[in-house]
Amino acid sequence: KNQVEQSPQSLIILEGKNCTLQCNYTVSPFSNLRWYKQDTGRGPVSLTIMTFSENTKSNGRYTATLDADTKQSSLHITASQLSDSASYICVVSSLSTGYALNFGKGTSLLVTP
Amino acid sequence: GAGVSQSPRYKVTKRGQDVALRCDPISGHVSLYWYRQALGQGPEFLTYFNYEAQQDKSGLPNDRFSAERPEGSISTLTIQRTEQRDSAMYRCASSEGQGAGELFFGEGSRLTVL
Numbered sequence: 509k510n511q512v513e514q515s516p517q518s519l520i521i522l523e524g525k526n527c528t529l530q531c532n533y534t535v536s537p538f539s540n541l542r543w544y545k546q547d548t549g550r551g552p553v554s555l556t557i558m559t560f561s562e563n564t565k566s567n568g569r570y571t572a573t574l575d576a577d578t579k580q581s582s583l584h585i586t587a588s589q590l591s592d593s594a595s596y597i598c599v600v601s602s603l604s605t606g607y608a609l610n611f612g613k614g615t616s617l618l619v620t621p
Numbered sequence: 622g623a624g625v626s627q628s629p630r631y632k633v634t635k636r637g638q639d640v641a642l643r644c645d646p647i648s649g650h651v652s653l654y655w656y657r658q659a660l661g662q663g664p665e666f667l668t669y670f671n672y673e674a675q676q677d678k679s680g681l682p683n684d685r686f687s688a689e690r691p692e693g694s695i696s697t698l699t700i701q702r703t704e705q706r707d708s709a710m711y712r713c714a715s716s717e718g719q720g721a722g723e724l725f726f727g728e729g730s731r732l733t734v735l
Contacts, residue, residue: 613663
């Protein structure tokens with residue numbers, strides 16, 4: 509079964525520090541990988557979408573990397589802010605019939621003053 | 622519409638009752654996804670459609686759950702004989718292309734089964 513595993517499950521960092529979230533997947537054949545930020549009680553908001561040929565993509569202080577060979581992705585947050593506190597969800601799309609979505613369970617990030 | 626619309630936003634029901642949750646995707650969007658998220662938990666994929674065809678329903682927890690999208694637009698997720706463990710936020714998302722492009726999420730339907 510296609511799976512998406514995220515780590516760590518939760519993370520607490522001080523404001524201003526950097527952090528990296530991991531997403532490993534076994535989805536095959538691969539179509540694309542998305543990172544979402546979800547504030548408590550809100551719907552997910554897209555950060556990046558990466559296809560097979562893309563290794564790095566940035567969106568402000570967020571930088572996502574993708575290694576399609578090892579089936580690993582990371583989301584790096586630079587100079588964290590209190591507003592970065594949220595759940596970060598990795599979603600991998602499969603090239604199977606109909607392009608199924610495979611959700612990770614998310615990493616809960618708390619940025620403290 | 623301007624975005625993905627879900628209704629009701631909040632539903633409180635007694636155990637054993639049936640509930641129907643509606644998702645109105647962005648007009649013209651081909652793919653529609655249902656997933657749920659229990660409080661404090663990560664998302665759990667339920668099912669998805671391309672046009673009116675249900676592509677994958679392996680994520681539906683059991684046969685009390687069903688979904689349809691008869692005209693390839695609005696979708697309804699139905700839960701029969703609800704149980705307390707069904708309590709969760711049920712979210713819908715749509716995308717213009719099949720598995721490609723931006724996903725647009727609805728605000729969700731919060732289901733509480735007493």
